[in-house]
Amino acid sequence: MKLVIMTKSTFFVEEDKILASLFDEGMDNLHLFKPGSSPMYSERLLTLLPKDFYKKITVHEHYYLNNEYRLGGIHIDNPADIAPKGFKGQLGRTCSDLSMLRQIKKESNYVFLKNVFDCMEFPEEKSNFNLNQLEDAAKAGLIDKKVYALGGMSLERIRIAKALGFGGVVICGDLWNRFDIHNQIDFKELIGHFQRLRKATN
Numbered sequence: 001m002k003l004v005i006m007t008k009s010t011f012f013v014e015e016d017k018i019l020a021s022l023f024d025e026g027m028d029n030l031h032l033f034k035p036g037s038s039p040m041y042s043e044r045l046l047t048l049l050p051k052d053f054y055k056k057i058t059v060h061e062h063y064y065l066n067n068e069y070r071l072g073g074i075h076i077d078n079p080a081d082i083a084p085k086g087f088k089g090q091l092g093r094t095c096s097d098l099s100m101l102r103q104i105k106k107e108s109n110y111v112f113l114k115n116v117f118d119c120m121e122f123p124e125e126k127s128n129f130n131l132n133q134l135e136d137a138a139k140a141g142l143i144d145k146k147v148y149a150l151g152g153m154s155l156e157r158i159r160i161a162k163a164l165g166f167g168g169v170v171i172c173g174d175l176w177n178r179f180d181i182h183n184q185i186d187f188k189e190l191i192g193h194f195q196r197l198r199k200a201t202n
Contacts, residue, residue: 001158001161001162001166001167001168002029002148002167002168002169002201003027003029003168003171003198004029004030004031004112004168004169004170004171005022005027005029005030005031005170005171005172005175006030006031006033006150006171007030007031007032007033007172008121008172008176009033009034009035009121009122010034011037011041011045012181013181014179014181014185014187016045016048016049017187018179018187019045019049019053020049020050021191022191023049023050023053023056025191025195025198027056028056029058029072029168030053030058031057031058031059031060031075031170032045032046032057032058032059032060032065032071033060033075033172034060034061035061035077039061039064039065042059042065043065046065046069054069054070055070055071055072056072057069057071057072058071058072058074058075058092059071059073059075060074060075060076061077063087072089072090073089073090073091073109074087074089074090074091074092075091075094075112076091076093076094077093077094078094079093079094079095079097079100079104090109091107091109092108092109092110092111092112093107093108093112094111094114095112095113095114096115096128097128098113098129098133098137098142101113101137101147102142105146105147108146109146110146110147110148110167110168111146111148112150112170113147113148113149113150113166114128114150114151115128115129115150115151115152116128116129116134116149116150116151116152116161117151117152117157118151118152119151119152119173120154120172120173120174120177121173121176125151127151127152128151131160134164135164138164143165143166144165145165145167146167147166148166148168148169149161149164149168149169150169150170151170153170153171153174154171154174155174155193155196155200158200158201159200168201169201171197174193174197175190175193175194175197176190178190
């Protein structure tokens with residue numbers, strides 16, 4: 001099962017050090033997700049990271065960064081948006097509607113099924129599905145290795161995602177909640193939690 005780590009939606013001082021440590025610990029799929037931010041800040045963050053890790057980073061918005069920094073691909077969050085003209089690399093999409101999932105899978109290398117559970121970082125984003133709906137989608141072959149569970153994913157819920165047949169999980173709040181960006185410098189707890197997440201998805 002794939003383990004995708006999504007960045008916190010805002011930038012913070014220790015971010016590059018934490019991301020570099022996570023890569024050193026074996027993170028191989030980072031999604032750079034900073035909605036509504038200036039591309040300048042994403043560029044700055046990328047320049048602070050060792051170039052060896054660029055191929056493991058997927059960018060949301062500011063797609064030109066993919067070519068400029070030779071990143072691992074792009075991810076389109078809005079199902080109505082189309083890929084940049086002539087784009088040939090790894091392409092992911094987000095979907096929050098089971099009725100659209102089959103078509104969106106055809107248009108991408110993988111799909112994030114959004115709001116599987118209530119979102120931790122954005123409390124207003126509630127779960128779109130109940131367990132029965134997800135089980136039915138799995139039986140119908142909609143949920144498979146190409147579909148990753150996004151929204152409220154945590155160490156405890158990885159087991160549920162595995163049982164439903166998801167190909168991966170997208171972790172955000174469950175990881176970043178282990179580090180207080182205003183008061184902490186030490187991020188050992190966050191790294192320890194990442195190691196537990198890796199073990200659970202193997």
